[in-house]
Amino acid sequence: MSQQRDSNGAGSAARHVEQIVKAAERTAEELRAAAEARANERIAEAERAGELRVRAADEAAADVRALAEAKAREAVEAAEAAAGEMRAEAEAAAREAVEAAEAAAGEMRAEAEAAAREALDEAEIAAQDARAEAEAAAREAQDKAAKGARELLYDARLATREVLRDGETLSGHLRELSDSLRANAERLLLDIRAAHAEMTARLDRVDPDRGGSVERLDRDVQSSSSPSSSSSPEPEIPEFIPRRPR
Numbered sequence: 001m002s003q004q005r006d007s008n009g010a011g012s013a014a015r016h017v018e019q020i021v022k023a024a025e026r027t028a029e030e031l032r033a034a035a036e037a038r039a040n041e042r043i044a045e046a047e048r049a050g051e052l053r054v055r056a057a058d059e060a061a062a063d064v065r066a067l068a069e070a071k072a073r074e075a076v077e078a079a080e081a082a083a084g085e086m087r088a089e090a091e092a093a094a095r096e097a098v099e100a101a102e103a104a105a106g107e108m109r110a111e112a113e114a115a116a117r118e119a120l121d122e123a124e125i126a127a128q129d130a131r132a133e134a135e136a137a138a139r140e141a142q143d144k145a146a147k148g149a150r151e152l153l154y155d156a157r158l159a160t161r162e163v164l165r166d167g168e169t170l171s172g173h174l175r176e177l178s179d180s181l182r183a184n185a186e187r188l189l190l191d192i193r194a195a196h197a198e199m200t201a202r203l204d205r206v207d208p209d210r211g212g213s214v215e216r217l218d219r220d221v222q223s224s225s226s227p228s229s230s231s232s233p234e235p236e237i238p239e240f241i242p243r244r245p246r
Contacts, residue, residue: 013152013153013155013156014152014156016152017148017149017152017153020145020148020149021142021145021146021149023145024138024141024142024144024145025142027138027141028134028137028138028139028141028142029138031134031137031138032131032134032135032138034134035127035130035131035133035134036127036131038127038130039123039124039126039127039128039130039131040127042123042126042127043120043123043124043127045123046116046119046120046122046123047116047120049116049119050112050113050115050116050117050119050120051116053112053115053116054109054112054113054116056112057105057108057109057111057112058105058109060105060108061101061102061104061105061108061109064101064104064105065098065101065102065105067101068094068097068098068100068101069094069098071094071097072091072093072094072097072098073094075093075094
């Protein structure tokens with residue numbers, strides 16, 4: 001009964017360990033998925049912010065270019081209206097304005113791209129940090145689950161050793177009880193034989209003439225109870241008591 005309970009306890013501990021390990025794996029997977037989702041969201045936000053900055057720079061450059069072109073056209077018209085000599089100067093001024101606008105637009109675009117790259121790098125670093133934290137948390141959960149499993153297995157081994165030790169002790173006690181019963185049975189048999197011999201001797205002394213008939217009666221009883229009449233009349237030892245080797 002105690003061995004069955006200990007076996008059931010060991011099986012329950014093994015199932016509990018399996019449940020703990022599965023729960024730790026599910027938790028680690030959820031943490032990893034959440035970290036990747038957060039990282040993807042941050043990367044997407046950084047990309048959107050970079051696109052917005054680039055678009056704003058393009059729009060600002062277009063505005064500057066449009067303004068410069070408008071001013072250039074006005075200057076050209078004024079120069080044409082004033083004199084032909086001023087046309088060259090106006091065209092030069094227009095070209096300079098356009099080049100300045102293009103340079104400013106290029107600088108603004110470069111700054112926007114640099115800011116976008118910086119934001120993307122920061123998002124990637126944050127994603128890596130979040131992924132590392134999730135992996136560390138998953139490892140910690142797995143380590144805790146493995147430690148709990150080892151403790152449960154250790155307790156189960158201790159319980160099985162105790163069951164084995166109790167079984168060996170009980171077996172030794174039963175063996176000692178068997179030896180004691182065998183010795184008592186042999187002593188009882190010797191006492192019965194001695195009492196039988198003493199009673200037979202007393203009867204022979206009281207009535208010597210009937211001694212022979214009593215002996216014949218004993219032989220008849222022994223021959224009827226035993227299949228071989230030549231063997232010595234020894235009482236049977238019960239089956240549950242092992243015979244002592246001679």
